[in-house]
Amino acid sequence: xxxxxxxxxxxxxxxxxxxxxxxxxxxxxxxxxxxxxxxxxxxxxxxxxxxxxxxxxxxxxxxxxxxxxxxxxxxxxxxxxxxxxxxxxxxxxxxxxxxxxxxxxxxxxxxxxxxxxxxxxxxxxxxxxxxxxxxxxxxxxxxxxxxxxxxxxxxxxxxxxxxxxxxxxxxxxxxxxxxxxxxxxxxxxxxxxxxxxxxxxxxxxxxxxxxxxxxxxxx
Amino acid sequence: xxxxxxxxxxxxxxxxxxxxxxxxxxxxxxxxxxxxxxxxxxxxxxxxxxxxxxxxxxxxxxxxxxxxxxxxxxxxxxxxxxxxxxxxxxxxxxxxxxxxxxxxxxxxxxxxxxxxxxxxxxxxxxxxxxxxxxxxxxxxxxxxxxxxxxxxxxxxxxxxxxxxxxxxxxxxxxxxxxxxxxxxxxxxxxxxxxxxxxxxxxxxxxxxxxxxxxxxxxxxxxxxxxxxxxxxxxxxxxxxxxxxxxxxxxxxxxxxxxxxxxxxxxxxxxxxxxxxxxxxxxxxxxxxxxxxxxxxxxxxxxxxxxxxxxxxxxxxxxxxxxxxxxxxxxxxxxxxxxxxxxxxxxxxxxxxxxxxxxxxxxxxxxxxxxxxxxxxxxxxxxxxxxxxxxxxxxxxxxxxxxxxxxxxxxxxxxxxxxxxxxxxxxxxxxxxxxxxxxxxxxxxxxxxxxxxxxxxxxxxxxxxxxxxxxxxxxxxxxxxxxxxxxxxxxxxxxxxxxxxxxxxxxxxxxxxxxxxxxxxxxxxxxxxxxxxxxxxxxxxxxxxx
Numbered sequence: 001x002x003x004x005x006x007x008x009x010x011x012x013x014x015x016x017x018x019x020x021x022x023x024x025x026x027x028x029x030x031x032x033x034x035x036x037x038x039x040x041x042x043x044x045x046x047x048x049x050x051x052x053x054x055x056x057x058x059x060x061x062x063x064x065x066x067x068x069x070x071x072x073x074x075x076x077x078x079x080x081x082x083x084x085x086x087x088x089x090x091x092x093x094x095x096x097x098x099x100x101x102x103x104x105x106x107x108x109x110x111x112x113x114x115x116x117x118x119x120x121x122x123x124x125x126x127x128x129x130x131x132x133x134x135x136x137x138x139x140x141x142x143x144x145x146x147x148x149x150x151x152x153x154x155x156x157x158x159x160x161x162x163x164x165x166x167x168x169x170x171x172x173x174x175x176x177x178x179x180x181x182x183x184x185x186x187x188x189x190x191x192x193x194x195x196x197x198x199x200x201x202x203x204x205x206x207x208x209x210x211x212x213x214x215x216x217x218x219x
Numbered sequence: 220x221x222x223x224x225x226x227x228x229x230x231x232x233x234x235x236x237x238x239x240x241x242x243x244x245x246x247x248x249x250x251x252x253x254x255x256x257x258x259x260x261x262x263x264x265x266x267x268x269x270x271x272x273x274x275x276x277x278x279x280x281x282x283x284x285x286x287x288x289x290x291x292x293x294x295x296x297x298x299x300x301x302x303x304x305x306x307x308x309x310x311x312x313x314x315x316x317x318x319x320x321x322x323x324x325x326x327x328x329x330x331x332x333x334x335x336x337x338x339x340x341x342x343x344x345x346x347x348x349x350x351x352x353x354x355x356x357x358x359x360x361x362x363x364x365x366x367x368x369x370x371x372x373x374x375x376x377x378x379x380x381x382x383x384x385x386x387x388x389x390x391x392x393x394x395x396x397x398x399x400x401x402x403x404x405x406x407x408x409x410x411x412x413x414x415x416x417x418x419x420x421x422x423x424x425x426x427x428x429x430x431x432x433x434x435x436x437x438x439x440x441x442x443x444x445x446x447x448x449x450x451x452x453x454x455x456x457x458x459x460x461x462x463x464x465x466x467x468x469x470x471x472x473x474x475x476x477x478x479x480x481x482x483x484x485x486x487x488x489x490x491x492x493x494x495x496x497x498x499x500x501x502x503x504x505x506x507x508x509x510x511x512x513x514x515x516x517x518x519x520x521x522x523x524x525x526x527x528x529x530x531x532x533x534x535x536x537x538x539x540x541x542x543x544x545x546x547x548x549x550x551x552x553x554x555x556x557x558x559x560x561x562x563x564x565x566x567x568x569x570x571x572x573x574x575x576x577x578x579x580x581x582x583x584x585x586x587x588x589x590x591x592x593x594x595x596x597x598x599x600x601x602x603x604x605x606x607x608x609x610x611x612x613x614x615x616x617x618x619x620x621x622x623x624x625x626x627x628x629x630x631x632x633x634x635x636x637x638x639x640x641x642x643x644x645x646x647x648x649x650x651x652x653x654x655x656x657x658x659x660x661x662x663x664x665x666x667x668x669x670x671x672x673x674x675x676x677x678x679x680x681x682x683x684x685x686x687x688x689x690x691x692x693x694x695x696x697x698x699x700x701x702x703x704x705x706x707x708x709x710x711x712x713x714x715x716x717x718x719x720x721x722x723x724x725x726x727x728x729x730x731x732x733x734x735x736x737x738x739x740x741x742x743x744x745x746x747x748x749x750x751x752x753x754x755x756x757x758x759x760x761x762x763x764x
Contacts, residue, residue, distance in 0.1 A: 016328075017323065018317075018322065018324035018325075018326075018328065018400070019326075019400075022399075022410045023400055027399055028326045028327075028395050028398075028399045029331070031393045031394075031395045031398055032326065032327060032330075032391060032392075035394050035395065035425055038425060038426070039387055039391070039425055039426075039428070039429040040429070042426060042427075042429040042430055043429035043430070043432055043433050044433070044436060045429075045432035045433075046430045046437075046463060046466075047433060048464075049463075050437070050448060050459065053456070053459060054448075057454075057456075058396035058454070061273070068546070078525075092509060094518065128566075135440075135444060135445075135446045135447075136441075136444055136445040136446035136448075136450075136453060137444075137445035137446040137447065137453070138444070147454060148447075148453065148454030149453065150447060150452070150453065151448070151454050152455075154440075154446035154447055154448055157446075158437065158440060158446065163435070166726060177464065190305070
């Protein structure tokens with residue numbers, strides 16, 4: 001199957017047998033990622049919908065409960081993720097220019113930012129575990145006024161937890177890109193795996209940018 | 220000249236189990252899906268026959284109420300998640316889509332293989348649920364019962380969650396394939412209508428399935444961690460679950476029927492050698508159905524306590540589905556008019572579809588009407604309605620498609636006499652089973668009970684006999700298909716004299732699908748310009764010769 005590809009120019013090494021050329025392959029992988037992002041938006045859409053319903057049911061409780069979240073840490077995490085988006089974009093740009101070293105630096109920086117995000121999230125979580133601000137029936141905290149404050153924490157943990165899993169998924173993809181870059185799998189003409197990883201990473205950031213005001217800045 | 224089977228084709232090169240398990244060939248993946256869904260279809264069909272047999276007499280015959288609950292849940296969940304959702308797109312669609320657009324494969328072959336393994340993984344969880352006692356909630360997993368029952372609901376939920384990913388992968392793959400891999404000259408309006416239908420289906424798969432995924436995650440968390448989002452005792456809302464669930468599951472019924480409609484568009488035109496009537500209308504109506512499908516979920520909840528205004532709006536929107544569906548039916552009938560109709564088995568199924576789907580669709584309008592729905596809600600009327608749409612619609616289309624493309628898939632003919640006989644037996648058995656249930660439902664027989672009052676018995680007995688006739692029809696089918704695989708005569712490249720890229724290549728096709736890249740020179744149904752003789756002539760054509 002892959003035999004006939006070897007007779008073509010170096011660029012075509014990366015073109016799978018069922019595509020006519022590199023351009024078709026590149027467009028296909030990008031469209032595929034966009035469609036996948038659409039599914040992600042709908043996946044989180046269900047949660048945003050649940051959030052909207054319960055917030056309209058219990059507006060006072062949501063206001064009281066959000067004060068338990070640490071705005072400072074949330075804000076730092078927002079900055080961390082936005083920075084990671086910048087370095088991700090720079091990594092793609094560097095590979096477009098054929099600069100392997102810079103690409104690896106930028107990918108590595110993205111990875112560090114992602115890890116920082118998770119570390120901060122870990123501290124936030126463990127603080128809440130300690131206080132008993134837990135979802136549903138495990139909720140034992142008594143310091144919040146209003147009815148059913150555990151609903152807020154159910155939604156908080158499900159939303160940020162699933163987002164955290166997506167961050168981990170993104171980190172795995174970035175590590176794969178790092179390894180492939182170090183093995184010279186990419187060049188200035190063939191970089192679409194990094195590009196689609198970047199698309200995914202930006203969505204993960206974007207979801208956080210919605211989560212932060214919805215959860216931390218209830219007014 | 221007698222047709223022959225080519226020396227090497229996708230089925231025999233390369234050889235060996237490993238070459239199948241690691242194949243990236245869409246045709247082999249399609250066949251693997253085909254084998255899996257047929258296994259589950261026969262398994263869940265057997266469950267249905269057992270259920271019907273239990274209903275021969277009121278009271279306990281074979282099983283008690285609890286076992287009955289588990290059996291019908293299993294029948295429903297397997298038929299929906301393991302058979303009908305993947306049936307046409309993942310099995311026939313996988314096999315046909317690249318062939319129909321003149322491509323070598325789908326856009327992401329590895330993702331395609333992954334979707335099959337994910338499907339198998341989900342199926343294993345489903346089977347685990349069965350072994351560990353089975354779920355007893357019905358396939359809809361309504362809260363609060365599903366969060367409190369001790370039966371093995373969690374593994375069934377995981378199964379449905381995992382199967383959803385398989386469905387998303389297939390949908391994503393098809394969207395990109397249709398956008399990017401069409402043959403030179405094949406513009407959107409020169410695509411076979413099957414491709415349009417698969418595209419509309421893929422859109423729903425991609426847009427609706429993630430919502431089911433998050434719903435099932437929330438339900439799982441509710442069961443395992445008690446997050447209380449659907450629990451009224453903890454300030455949650457059980458009706459919210461129903462909203463979430465039907466936001467996926469109503470569009471999902473169009474995941475089931477749309478590809479069936481695509482097959483019917485192909486069968487009606489190709490089997491009557493007549494240019495399809497109203498190509499654009501059929502193509503657009505697929506999108507009309509896909510669009511409206513997202514706006515009607517509330518009609519499952521007329522009696523669940525949603526607001527009356529919402530119920531009226533959902534009822535009104537539900538009637539809208541009738542318009543694009545009606546557009547299709549009328550166009551198919553118009554296509555038949557003055558066609559050179561072959562009454563070979565695929566066409567028998569297409570005609571069955573026209574009759575049964577129309578009944579199923581019309582009774583759907585009855586159910587969409589608020590006042591009628593209050594009367595027949597959760598009765599056998601609903602059961603009969605969705606079996607007419609799902610089995611009378613999708614399964615008939617699938618069977619028609621299998622009989623139509625069987626010669627292409629395996630390069631062999633099947634016994635036409637027994638095929639036609641079993642098609643007729645299935646048609647009769649189906650109507651005996653399910654038309655009776657319309658009457659039972661209108662008389663007030665509630666669904667999901669293992670017993671009933673004596674006055675319903677004669678109708679129940681008739682319905683059960685129908686189920687046995689249906690079973691006989693499928694038994695005959697299994698026998699002649701196995702016979703065809705072993706001893707079938709070579710089918711030839713184009714036994715039906717049909718237009719389409721898939722008929723221009725060998726039967727079975729080579730691994731690369733086409734020896735040279737095909738190019739579009741005429742429309743997909745231009746029987747007024749191109750006439751290809753049938754290699755399997757119709758009876759009247761035989762007489763004429």
